Structure formats: structure tokens, C-alpha cells
Amino acid sequence: xxxxxxxxxxxxxxxxxxxxxxxxxxxxxxxxxxxxxxxxxxxxxxxxxxxxxxxxxxxxxxxxxxxxxxxxxxxxxxxxxxxxxxxxxxxxxxxxxxxxxxxxxxxxxxxxxxxxxxxxxxxxxxxxxxxxxxxxxxxxxxxxxxxxxxxxxxxxxxxxxxxxxxxxxxxxxxxxxxxxxxxxxxxxxxxxxxxxxxxxxxxxxxxxxxxxxxxxxxxxxxxxxxxxxxxxxxxxxxxxxxxxxxxxxxxxxxxxxxxxxxxxxxxxxxxxx
Amino acid sequence: xxxxxxxxxxxxxxxxxxxxxxxxxxxxxxxxxxxxxxxxxxxxxxxxxxxxxxxxxxxxxxxxxxxxxxxxxxxxxxxxxxxxxxxxxxxxxxxxxxxxxxxxxxxxxxxxxxxxxxxxxxxxxxxxxxxxxxxxxxxxxxxxxxxxxxxxxxxxxxxxxxxxxxxxxxxxxxxxxxxxxxxxxxxxxxxxxxxxxxxxxxxxxxxxxxxxxxxxxxxxxxxxxxxxxxxxxxxxxxxxxxxxxxxxxxxxxxxxxxxxxxxxxxxxxxxxxxxxxxxxxxxxxxxxxxxxxxxxxxxxxxxxxxxxxxxxxxxxxxxxxxxxxxxxxxxxxxxx
Numbered sequence: 001x002x003x004x005x006x007x008x009x010x011x012x013x014x015x016x017x018x019x020x021x022x023x024x025x026x027x028x029x030x031x032x033x034x035x036x037x038x039x040x041x042x043x044x045x046x047x048x049x050x051x052x053x054x055x056x057x058x059x060x061x062x063x064x065x066x067x068x069x070x071x072x073x074x075x076x077x078x079x080x081x082x083x084x085x086x087x088x089x090x091x092x093x094x095x096x097x098x099x100x101x102x103x104x105x106x107x108x109x110x111x112x113x114x115x116x117x118x119x120x121x122x123x124x125x126x127x128x129x130x131x132x133x134x135x136x137x138x139x140x141x142x143x144x145x146x147x148x149x150x151x152x153x154x155x156x157x158x159x160x161x162x163x164x165x166x167x168x169x170x171x172x173x174x175x176x177x178x179x180x181x182x183x184x185x186x187x188x189x190x191x192x193x194x195x196x197x198x199x200x201x202x203x204x205x206x207x208x209x210x211x212x213x214x215x216x217x218x219x220x221x222x223x224x225x226x227x228x229x230x231x232x233x234x235x236x237x238x239x240x241x242x243x244x245x246x247x248x249x250x251x252x253x254x255x256x257x258x259x260x261x262x263x264x265x266x267x268x269x270x271x272x273x
Numbered sequence: 274x275x276x277x278x279x280x281x282x283x284x285x286x287x288x289x290x291x292x293x294x295x296x297x298x299x300x301x302x303x304x305x306x307x308x309x310x311x312x313x314x315x316x317x318x319x320x321x322x323x324x325x326x327x328x329x330x331x332x333x334x335x336x337x338x339x340x341x342x343x344x345x346x347x348x349x350x351x352x353x354x355x356x357x358x359x360x361x362x363x364x365x366x367x368x369x370x371x372x373x374x375x376x377x378x379x380x381x382x383x384x385x386x387x388x389x390x391x392x393x394x395x396x397x398x399x400x401x402x403x404x405x406x407x408x409x410x411x412x413x414x415x416x417x418x419x420x421x422x423x424x425x426x427x428x429x430x431x432x433x434x435x436x437x438x439x440x441x442x443x444x445x446x447x448x449x450x451x452x453x454x455x456x457x458x459x460x461x462x463x464x465x466x467x468x469x470x471x472x473x474x475x476x477x478x479x480x481x482x483x484x485x486x487x488x489x490x491x492x493x494x495x496x497x498x499x500x501x502x503x504x505x506x507x508x509x510x511x512x513x514x515x516x517x518x519x520x521x522x523x524x525x526x527x528x529x530x531x532x533x534x535x536x537x538x539x540x541x542x543x544x545x546x547x548x549x550x551x552x553x554x555x556x557x558x559x560x561x562x563x564x565x566x567x568x569x570x571x572x573x574x575x576x577x578x579x580x581x582x583x584x585x586x587x588x589x590x591x592x593x594x595x596x597x598x599x600x601x602x603x604x605x606x607x608x609x
Contacts, residue, residue, distance in 0.1 A: 053505050074508035082506035091366075091498045091553045101496055105508040110556060111492035112281060150503075157507065 003065070004029045004161050004193040005050060010059035012045055012217075019045045021217040022059070027210075029160075032187050033195045034204040036228075037214035038238050043197045044085065044165055046214070050195065051082035051163050064160060077105030081154035083147075085165040095141070095149050096134040099125055102156025124155040128182060144175030151182065161193045162186065168200060176200070180207050205229050205252045213237060229253040285557055292564040296346070299568040303342040303575050304334055340470040342571055345588070347473065348465065348529045349539055349570020350563040351480055354487060355526040356540020357562045358518050361494040361555065365427050366545070367603060370405075370526045371537035373427070374434030378408025379527035380535055381441050384457060388445060398479075401531030405523045408434050463536035463589020465574050476532055483525040484563055490518055491555035498553070536570070536589045538596020543569055545603065 005027040012020040019042045027033045035043050048054040049061065052068055061068045063079060071079065081102070102124070103117040113121075125131040128148040138146060147167060154162055164183070168176040180203055183194050198204050204211055204225065211228040213220040215237045221228045231244040234255065241263060247254040352370060359368035359375075370376045382404020386397035415430040446457065468476070493514045496504040505511050543566045544558065551557050570588070573595070577588040 048502070051502075051506050053502050072508075073505075073510060077506060077508035080506070082502065084500065084502045084506075086500075091364075092548075093495075093498070093553050097495075097552075097554060098499065101499065101507065104492065104496060107492075109489055109492065111495070118280075 002029050003027065004031070004063070005195070006060070006062040007050075008060040008062075010046075010049065010056065010061060012042070012049060012054065012057050014045075019217050020049070023217070023219060025212060025219060025222055027193060027195060029193055030187065030191055031193055032184065032207055032209045033193070033212065034208035034210075035195070035197045035212045035214060036199070036201055036204050037220070040216070041214040042217040043214055047082075047163055047165050047195075047197050051080055052076045053082070074105045077157060079159055080161045080163060081157040081159035083150050083154050083162070083164040083167055085169070092137045092139055094135050094137055095125065095130055095152075096121065098138060098149055099130075099152045099156050102153040105157060120158065121152075121156050124152040125149075127155055127185075128152040144171050144178070147171065147175070147179060148182070151179070155186070155190075159192065161195065164194070164196045166197050166199060168198065168203060176203065183207065201229060201234070201255045205247070205254065206249070225252050229255060281554075281556060285560065288551060288557055289560050289564060292561055292568070296564050296568040296571075299571040299575075300342055300346070303345065303571045304338045306575060307333070307338060307578060336469075340468060340473045341465055341574070343470075344468050344473045344476070344533065345465050345570045345574040346567035347477055347480060348533050348536060349543075349566040349568070349573075350484070351525050351529045351566075352536060352539035353543035353562040353566025353569070354484065354540075354559065355522050357544040357555070357558055358487060358494070358522045359540070360544060361497060362515055362518055363427060364498065367428060367541070367600070369538065369540040370522075370530075371535065371540065372435075372600070373412055373431040374408045374438060375405045375412075375523055375526055376530050376535050376537070377435045377438030377442075378411075379405035379523075379530035380461065381438050381445075382407075382527070383531040384442060384445050384461075386531070387453065387457065388449060398528050398531045401527040402524055405527035405530070406520075408438065409519060409523050459587060460534040462587035463534045463592065464587045465533055466585070468532060472532070476528065479528050480525050483521045484559075486517065486521045488556075488559045490514055491559045494518070494555040495553075534587070534589065537593045538600060539566060539570060539573075539592050541603070542592075542596050542599055545599070 003026045007026065008024050010020055010023040011018070023046070035046065037043055045054065049056060050063075052071070052073075056068060063071065063076070068076070099121045100113055100117065101111075103113055103120065104111045107113065107117070122131065125134060128151050130145060130148050130152055133141060133145060133149070138149065141149065151164075151167070154164075162183075167179050167183075171179065183196065184207055186192050187194050208225055210223060211225055212222045213228050213233065220237050221233055229244060230253075231242055234242050234244065241258040243256040243258050244253050245256075246252070355375075356369040359370065359373060360366055362368075379401040382400040382402070383397050385404075386400030389400075391397050391400065411434055412427070412430050415426075415433075442461070446454065449457065493504070493509050496507055496509050497511070497514065501511050544562055547558055547561045547565055551561060570592075573591040574588040577591045578585045580586070580591075
């Protein structure tokens, strides 16, 4: 088996509303797998199901060759690390304390960390370059720094699969690239399968090995970026005019938004007639 | 590098030791000072088992002050731990049994129990537990629908629950006309003078297991503060942990309320003070709140006995005088 995650006929409903409609796909070990799609396409629900936060309502979900139901909570925590979209920072934990919490799937009830756990946490902090912030409190960090702390915490779980829900949302350009580069390093150096939800199709094009395009709980396409990110598919899925060309940086597509004024030069902004 | 194997354990022991010293001093002071001056030396003599200089002093110390100091300690420990737990579970730094109305609910239950003629233990305690569980349920229902209980909605629902409970208490009081009235009113304001050593022992027996259960969940409380989903993805059974903590906490809070009445804000003052000094790790905070809360309450009770020119006032007056301004300060700061 060289599949990290296998999904077969997955169905999920919230009350009467169908969110995931019979999804089937698989994610190879060691892939950088990015899920894209318009708002309300079920990306986050899919993510929460794969991370074990939501129960599988209907269908089959296999993690590293075993049905997810057969995992204990802690065993799942040792296999999959999850970085959710929003994170609280109300209580003044330090960076070190937060990263160390990533060890809890390996520890007993009181979570007493051994020397080895501290060493793993230190390496995780070094990996995401937050070691110098170890004793700073979480609420004193910038958004980008905080995101790197939470990723270090996830690395500290020593997972085989890492799931991230829009880790670059609300970050500035420099931090977006930094987080994405970090994920690529994680995949290459630690052979971790990275699964990410992203709104940014260009980041997905640049970093993703394979992309999954969702719309209204169904798979539109799944494949390499240049197979998924064609203008026909994207325009149909997102319902807006787009320009897709090849990026000057390499052999992957580049998606540009097209404003109305560019389509019809007579309708320039501020010139309503 | 300060990352030795038992770093946390060593820190826990050091902190507990220091706070225990503080608690010990509070106990000695609490036993020594009172309307009859005993002097620290005769107290120590008496404590060490030696024959006290006069039997009168010995009686006062052992029959009156000692149970009272122990009771104050137990109550302080319970209430500050209760505050700590509610702050973690509701992820709201202003949560506290008294402010949330949990204590008020327990009081309603307890008064009903007293008026129906039940005995102090088991009977009245069970009524108090039912009352606090009822208000807890009400609060959770009122502020449900949101994954995180917002500061304002939680506080507002607490205010309303409290108002409702006070109304019921007033109603019950208006039905009461005999000598129980004075007792109930004094008890309502937080009175530590009524229990003998046997009752204190029973109370301790009921409450100590709760302390252990909460400490056992202290790491889960840490994880919970990172958010439900994150905690869940690290192997925490959110439902079970929340349920265990809510039931344990409302049980221990209602049991103390049924014995000593309403002592407000203890669960606000101590956890905040200790969090400021020691950081947010619950594995340190839980034992610290137990020891520190005990010392704090003993001193508040001491002040309540010593400050008035004649007689004494309920300890609840002192805790509210210290706690209410602090609450306003914290509320103002959290609004920023």
C-alpha cells in the first residue's frame, strides 16, 4: 500500500443539507496534495472528516491502509496532525509550551514531557524558525509567527500525514511563501504527506503535486496542476472569467482574475453611463 | 538548556512548597488571632501536643478556631479551583462559579433543602447539587449555538441567572418566619462559623476526590485552551473531559455552598493572580489554586473576624469587597 488516505463513497450531511456527495479519491504517500474549490464546496468538512474530528457518516475512509474507525484517539494523533483555520490565543502560553503540547498523543494523562520530548520540540521549533521565540507568549506574536508556532506543534506530533486548513489565509505575501516553502521541505525532508485546503489557486499550482477541485460537495477534477487548472474547468467551477497562462517561473499554470473593465474598455471604473 | 526530564515536576514541587509555607502561616495566624488572645506560642504548644497553659485556650483553639480555619481552607480551595476550571472549559477568563450563577443555583437548592427540613449532609447537599446543575444547564443552553461562549453573552446570562436565583431566594425567605430566617440570611452571605470538626471532615472527604479528578484532567485543560478541534486532533476526548470537569466542579462547588453559603469572586481572584505569577499551565495551576485558594480564604475569614469592632461579619463580605473591584478591572482590561 502506498496510499496515505483512501476515500470511498464518502457522504456527509449537516441536517438536511448534503455537504459531501459521494466522494472517492486517494492521496499517495509523500504527496503535496491541495484541495481547492469555491466557498461552500465542502473543503473544510472534508478536512475535518479526514482528521477524525468529524465522524465518517457514510462511506469508507482509510488512513495508512486502515479504516479510520480502527484508530484510537491517541493513535490517530500520532498519525495525523491537523492545523485548523482559526486558532485561539486567549491564554498566555509560550511558544515552547504550545509546541510541547504536540507531544501529548505520546504521553500519559498528565502529559509529563521527558527530555526526548523537549528535544523533539526544539527541533520542530528550529524547523519552522521559531526557536528564538520559544519563551515569548503567543499573544505577543504576529500572525505569521503564530502560524509557524502551530505548524511546529503539528510537526512535534511526528505525524505521517499533516492536514492544514488554509494556512496562508490572512498572511502577507512573504509569510505565504515562507509557509508554503516550509510545507515543501516537510514533504521532502521528513517524507510527510501534506494535505492542504487553499483558496489560492496560484499557490496550489506552484506547490501542489496533485490538486483536487471540489464544487458543491462533488469532485470536478483531480490531477496534476496543469490538468486541473485549465480555464474551461476553472471558469465553470468558479463562475467568473479567468485568464490562465503559463507561469514565467516554470511549467505550471498561472491564473489571473479578469476585472470587468478589462473585458469591456468602455465600462471603466467611475464612468457609468 | 533548562530542559531536564522532570522540569515540570520540579517546578510543581517548588511552587507547591512555597505556597504550602504560605498556607501554613495563614493557618497559624488564623488559629492564633481572635477575640480571645491566645498568642502564637500557646497555639504552637497546643498544636505540638504539649499541655496548653490553660484548658480554656485549648478549647477555643481546638473546638472553635481549628475547624473554622480548616473549613475556610477547604472552601477557598474549592472555589478557586472551580473558577479555574470554568475559565478553561468556557475559555472565558471572567468565568467563576458565583458570577456564572452556579453558586446562586446551589443556594436556591440548599435553602429549599433546609426549609424542607433535610439534614445538612446528603440532604441539603444533594438539593444544592441539583440547583447548581440546573443553573449550569440553563447557562449552557442559553449560550449554546456558538462554539465558543462569548464573553458578553456568558456574563449576561450569568447576571440573569443570578437575578432569577435571588428572586427565588427572596420568595423562599418571605415564606419563612421562624428563627431559621436569621440563620439562612447569615449563611447566604457566606458564613464559616457553623460547622464542627466532624462536618468539616465529611466535607473534606467529599471534596478531596474532586481535587484529584481535576488534577488528573489538567493537561487536557491545557490542550482545550488551544481550541476544541486542535485538542481533539491531539487525542483529547472533548466530550468526556468537559462532562467530567463540569460535573465534578459543580458537585464540589455546590457541596461547599450548601455548607457555607455564598462566597463570591474567590474563583476569580486566585486563578488570575496565580496565572499572572506562574503562567497558564494547568498542571501547575490546579495544585497552586488549591493551596493558594485555601490560604486566601483563611486570611479573608480572619479579616472578617478581626475587622469589626464587635462580633464578626460574614467572610463573603470580605471576598466580595476584594473580588468585585478586581472583576471590574479585569473586565475593563479584557475589553481592550
